[in-house]
Amino acid sequence: MGRYLLRRLLQLVPVFIGTTFLIYWLVWAVPGDPFAGKCGERRCPDQYIAFMTEKYHLDQNVFVQYANYMKNLLQGDFGQTFSQREISDIILTSYPNTLKLAVVALAIEAIIGLGAGVLSGLRRNGFLDNLVLVSTLFLIALPVFVVGFVLQWLLGVQWGIIKPTVSSEMRWSELIVPGFVLGSASVAYIARVARTSIAENRRADYVRTAIAKGLPMRRVVGVHLLRNSLIPVVTLLGTDLGALMGGAIVTEGIFGINGIGRQVFRAIITKESATVVGIVVVLVLVYLVMNLLVDLLYAALDPRIRYE
Amino acid sequence: MSDILVSEQSAPGPGGSGRPSGRLLEVDDLRVEFRTRDGVAKVINGVTYHVDAGETLAVLGESGSGKSVTAQTIMGILDTPPGFVTGGQVRFHGKDMLRMSDEERRRIRGEGIAMIFQDALSALNPVFTVGFQIAEQFRVRRGMGRAEAKKRAIDMLDQVKIPNAKGRFNNYPHQFSGGMRQRAMIAMSLALDPEVLIADEPTTALDVTVQAQIMDLLAELQRERQMGMILITHDLGVVADVADRIAVMYAGRIVEEADVYELYAKPAHPYTLGLIDSIPRLDEKGQQLRTIKGLPPNLMNIPPGCPFNPRCPMAQPVCREKVPPLLQVGPARASACHFAEELVNRV
Numbered sequence: 200m201g202r203y204l205l206r207r208l209l210q211l212v213p214v215f216i217g218t219t220f221l222i223y224w225l226v227w228a229v230p231g232d233p234f235a236g237k238c239g240e241r242r243c244p245d246q247y248i249a250f251m252t253e254k255y256h257l258d259q260n261v262f263v264q265y266a267n268y269m270k271n272l273l274q275g276d277f278g279q280t281f282s283q284r285e286i287s288d289i290i291l292t293s294y295p296n297t298l299k300l301a302v303v304a305l306a307i308e309a310i311i312g313l314g315a316g317v318l319s320g321l322r323r324n325g326f327l328d329n330l331v332l333v334s335t336l337f338l339i340a341l342p343v344f345v346v347g348f349v350l351q352w353l354l355g356v357q358w359g360i361i362k363p364t365v366s367s368e369m370r371w372s373e374l375i376v377p378g379f380v381l382g383s384a385s386v387a388y389i390a391r392v393a394r395t396s397i398a399e400n401r402r403a404d405y406v407r408t409a410i411a412k413g414l415p416m417r418r419v420v421g422v423h424l425l426r427n428s429l430i431p432v433v434t435l436l437g438t439d440l441g442a443l444m445g446g447a448i449v450t451e452g453i454f455g456i457n458g459i460g461r462q463v464f465r466a467i468i469t470k471e472s473a474t475v476v477g478i479v480v481v482l483v484l485v486y487l488v489m490n491l492l493v494d495l496l497y498a499a500l501d502p503r504i505r506y507e
Numbered sequence: 508m509s510d511i512l513v514s515e516q517s518a519p520g521p522g523g524s525g526r527p528s529g530r531l532l533e534v535d536d537l538r539v540e541f542r543t544r545d546g547v548a549k550v551i552n553g554v555t556y557h558v559d560a561g562e563t564l565a566v567l568g569e570s571g572s573g574k575s576v577t578a579q580t581i582m583g584i585l586d587t588p589p590g591f592v593t594g595g596q597v598r599f600h601g602k603d604m605l606r607m608s609d610e611e612r613r614r615i616r617g618e619g620i621a622m623i624f625q626d627a628l629s630a631l632n633p634v635f636t637v638g639f640q641i642a643e644q645f646r647v648r649r650g651m652g653r654a655e656a657k658k659r660a661i662d663m664l665d666q667v668k669i670p671n672a673k674g675r676f677n678n679y680p681h682q683f684s685g686g687m688r689q690r691a692m693i694a695m696s697l698a699l700d701p702e703v704l705i706a707d708e709p710t711t712a713l714d715v716t717v718q719a720q721i722m723d724l725l726a727e728l729q730r731e732r733q734m735g736m737i738l739i740t741h742d743l744g745v746v747a748d749v750a751d752r753i754a755v756m757y758a759g760r761i762v763e764e765a766d767v768y769e770l771y772a773k774p775a776h777p778y779t780l781g782l783i784d785s786i787p788r789l790d791e792k793g794q795q796l797r798t799i800k801g802l803p804p805n806l807m808n809i810p811p812g813c814p815f816n817p818r819c820p821m822a823q824p825v826c827r828e829k830v831p832p833l834l835q836v837g838p839a840r841a842s843a844c845h846f847a848e849e850l851v852n853r854v
Binding site for chain 1: 614630634
């Protein structure tokens with residue numbers, strides 16, 4: 200297990216360098232003057248332009264720029280926005296909100312998705328199974344913004360059950376509906392994967408053995424069947440967590456949550472290249488770590504992978 | 508190992524009703540059909556056999572003859588759908604298991620009747636250690652603590668002669684060799700001291716040298732524990748050393764039942780005769796292998812009369828009209844052939 204972990208960690212290094220370079224290159228390669236409109240109506244003062252050009256090595260090629268950027272980054276310096284605000288500040292204030300929303304969405308995906316999947320997989324072609332199939336198809340077909348706006352309007356405006364937007368305190372109870380919106384499509388996918396997996400393994404020889412051992416049905420399903428069926432579901436949940444932590448531009452936008460998704464969206468619109476790169480680098484890192492965790496969890500669930 | 512015998516006696520039979528004079532386990536006129544999209548396959552058409560404590564019954568037959576389905580019905584692990592029991596009884600200590608509650612049947616599994624499967628690799632759960640899967644029974648069924656269950660599980664691995672049982676406890680099934688896996692499977696099935704052990708082709712997936720070892724082990728354990736054993740196989744060679752009685756199945760019926768020596772010496776059914784004739788013999792070198800001509804019948808469309816008649820070298824017009832019942836043709840032997848008497852009486 201130790202060697203497996205080390206190998207996986209080493210694999211992260213080239214992936215991290217490759218992805219961050221691509222992002223850096225792409226963001227700064229966007230055509231247009233980075234100083235356009237930065238100083239209000241007037242053209243920016245030459246002094247400011249010279250200062251910024253110097254600071255970001257804008258007169259040098261992209262490799263030198265990237266190397267300098269990484270050097271600072273490794274020392275924990277994300278740089279500043281054009282208005283001299285610390286980028287790390289932006290990330291630190293908005294990222295916890297995104298994480299909170301991601302955790303709620305993941306919990307909803309795991310509980311509803313897995314629950315519906317297991318129940319429908321055990322009773323294939325029953326009423327519940329058909330209900331799950333139809334409702335998941337519905338969720339998959341609907342774009343997130345439709346689900347978001349409809350629920351916000353229905354629950355928040357028409358019926359007044361929830362507040363239409365999330366307050367800045369980000370209470371957990373306020374996040375349930377946004378979390379569901381964010382996880383809605385994934386809930387459906389997880390339910391379907393779990394259903395197939397359960398139904399497939401239900402007829403496996405080892406399940407028959409477990410029954411033949413005289414174990415109670417509860418244990419046959421809850422221990423023997425579930426543990427094997429969870430493997431594909433966990434993979435899906437894990438990769439989804441990586442995506443959830445990447446921020447949710449649409450959901451955060453609808454419910455007015457100050458998350459990383461909104462920040463990156465704003466930065467792209469205003470051509471705050473340093474901010475975009477800074478945030479995306481963090482997101483890449485989170486995504487890679489999440490993927491590693493999934494693989495480790497995968498190995499923990501399936502010993503045949505561990506010993507390869 | 509004698510303590511096992513003692514502990515077995517002390518536990519009352521899980522069947523409940525004490526022990527009436529009857530058999531330990533009997534299958535009586537069992538009928539099972541598979542309802543599929545293409546039609547109804549009559550897989551078991553009135554199977555009757557029994558097994559008593561301390562004896563081994565071999566159930567012999569080609570693939571598709573219904574021998575495994577009968578075993579699955581006894582164990583209550585028949586896949587429903589497509590399989591449905593349409594008639595007959597399975598009596599354990601005289602009580603019909605097919606009419607018991609699910610909970611009552613569950614209690615018999617493992618403790619009253621246990622089963623070994625053909626392919627131990629797929630029959631063992633790949634994500635749990637072998638030790639866990641054996642200890643699980645002691646914990647769930649006997650309420651033992653972790654440490655005690657582990658001790659008992661290691662003891663079981665020892666009994667099936669797995670070297671370094673203690674070290675192997677934490678291994679996963681894929682880390683075992685084929686033979687060791689089947690031993691672990693046997694250890695698991697015997698953990699709760701079952702009165703009847705059903706072994707469904709226990710050696711088919713193994714290579715020949717290991718086959719013999721596993722059969723020896725099974726025979727030894729059966730003798731020590733005085734279990735009733737049902738050995739399902741298509742291999743006549745395996746049967747000869749181990750079984751006391753043999754029941755031959757064809758198209759979901761028992762066509763012949765006899766003591767093992769009598770059956771080999773004088774088969775009372777042309778199908779059995781064909782099977783024995785098709786065993787390769789050392790003293791007939793250079794001869795072509797004899798086979799039974801034709802194919803087993805389509806179970807969705809079993810021929811009228813004796814189901815074996817299209818392949819039978821002795822077939823007469825009567826065979827195409829009347830299904831021969833399984834009748835006594837001597838002391839403790841029976842055959843379902845219109846010409847059984849002639850077969851037995853020939854020199």
